[in-house]
């Protein structure tokens with residue numbers, strides 16, 4: 146699981162600033178967040194076997210607070226095996242599953258430059274929302290300690 | 291699981307998706323041809339093919355209402371279907387690597403992985 150997660154820990158191009166989004170972990174490593182230097186969240190990923198869709202949807206719903214409604218349709222699932230991860234394992238069984246929530250994607254897609262978007266505090270403690278163009282990198286708790 | 295136990299390969303894809311084209315469908319199709327395996331691809335934007343794609347993914351694959359593509363399945367000679375790969379939302383580079391890993395795995399090499 147640890148090895149698999151490190152294979153999955155790639156950087157990705159941020160959809161809001163074209164910078165590089167790196168992965169940061171939460172919940173003891175069972176959740177990964179793709180976040181750029183501006184702290185915009187492009188993707189939230191759950192890792193595990195098995196995975197609980199309801200729990201993950203609730204987690205994302207909590208992160209975005211009341212700014213949008215997260216449906217089952219917004220979550221996508223993938224199985225990762227030894228052979229496609231490139232792990233040389235005696236067993237070829239399932240290594241882990243991933244669930245993805247992608248911000249501003251398909252059903253929830255908006256081009257509104259003033260839309261409210263999800264960010265992740267630079268101190269790594271919590272999610273917060275602000276206008277997608279916003280420059281804030283800290284959650285309200287860290288801004289006003 | 292060895293290559294000679296595989297009858298065919300099935301891939302669910304979309305023409306517009308960079309994880310599918312040229313990353314997955316082409317190399318998997320070429321490998322299938324090289325090994326003399328049947329190759330079936332299902333375009334989710336084709337009204338007839340999407341029905342088969344949905345059934346394959348619902349019964350054997352990584353199903354979610356708005357499921358990820360590509361997804362690759364092996365059809366074994368005994369008729370069983372095995373899901374072997376789903377595209378990586380983390381990035382096309384990971385999908386590319388996973389396809390290469392899959393095509394180099396014992397499934398397509400002919401050696402049997404210990405189980």
Ligand SMILES: [Zn+2]
Nearest residue numbers: 159162181185
């Ligand atoms: Zn960004």
Ligand SMILES: [Zn+2]
Nearest residue numbers: 266270284287
């Ligand atoms: Zn904070």
